[in-house]
Amino acid sequence: MNYMGTFWNDLLFAVIVMSIGVVIARILRIVIGRLVTGASTKLKVDPTKYNFLKNAVEFIIYVIALIVIFNSIPKLRAYGTALFAGAGVLAAIVGFASQSAFSNIVSGVFIVIFRPFSVGDRVQVGQLYTGDVEDITLRHTVIKDFENRRIVIPNAVINNETIINSSLSHEKICTFLEIGVSFDADVDKAMSIMQEEALNHPFCQDNRTFEETAEGKPKVVVRMLGLTETAVRLRASIWATNPSDAFEMRCDLFKSIKARFDAEGISLAFPQRVVYLRESTTDKKS
Template structure:
């Protein structure tokens, strides 16, 4: 045992000898460690979700590759390791075809996180009025959106990446809300207009978007216009600005109640089709 030659043993067992194989394995181990540290720091700077799961996957892949490299240094295992490495390309191709939707969602998730068209907490609209809600969570596979009804909608990132997105939480988030009020032909239109203007301006969520020049020249904060003579009513409409769509929805609901009460008090009628009223 004292005369045992490790160098000769290494030359017989290892392809590149003891020192050559040690250098190759150490070089790959150092390379994988540097790559892992780079991936970890990149994810932290980008604030990616599911960091722990992704790092575990990356770490596992690096260990598998390193073990195959170590086995390939031994004469007895070299053919087996090379066969596994050669077949991994075919396996990866088959897996890629089978999971192309998943891979597409992952790549789209990376693009969403990197470009940041929206962040958690933003109010967004997807494809016009198709889906409206607050972004609750962004993962590499999907985005969770909370609607006004407090439902959670899970949208694959591949669809998010192809959709037209309106972000209502960006710098200028003021929302112009159309407010439609029908008034009977027998009612005092001037009084009805005055009531609508007063109630809109009195609401705490109303936002006055007039410029200083418009204020100095006497432009009204609320302008009520008649847009149609319908069969039963004059259709009056105004634009009431709010901070965002969510507050605008609540504000219009409040205004319908308050204006209806003022109309009843002042004798202004909101007409309806009486043919549907049962006697």
């Protein structure tokens, strides 16, 4: 009688634990399903591709429930130890193999939630990759560089890199145009030429505030940054509507400023070395 009572108690305990596991698994399945569906809608991908996430979570909950049951019932404890020891090795192998993929998926969800960049933004990832974001999936991000090549970067890698986003709030950008002139050049004239050429370029934008305009501050500011061993460094700060216009404007201005410098007799800096030749004593004796 006592044996039958223990059996029914153990059975009732197992049923309760499994029932709780089923309820928790269903709740988590619904929550994860909604999260994946929302992320997939923003990424414009098929959410059914990521149903394995819901299935994996549900499977883990059932495994935990079985561990609790086998560990709590003395007669099943010995069988459970051998069973879950073998299952633990298999789970470790599968977990290690899927760790990278799962990390990329979680990173993709974080990108959608926190939005460090979006499709169409111009970004620089670390020090190596620069281009326009063409596509974002739950596993990787596709960036089209300026040579029209596609760079596929795992999301986990992007989350660990510093991202420079030129389009996060607005695309207007201040580009620096630096030129070194020789020490004997007319610095004021060189600065004036740089300012004039920048103002004449169609991509040059006026980013001054109303107060700065009223105070008479220039639309393009040119400053002398300093002196090096061979050059007087000049820098013009020029605003453009977007990074593409800024790049094209820089290329055009280098050409036009070089032409103006040549016409005005302003020489660019170049490395110079003074070499002293010592007369040998042999030559003197001869």
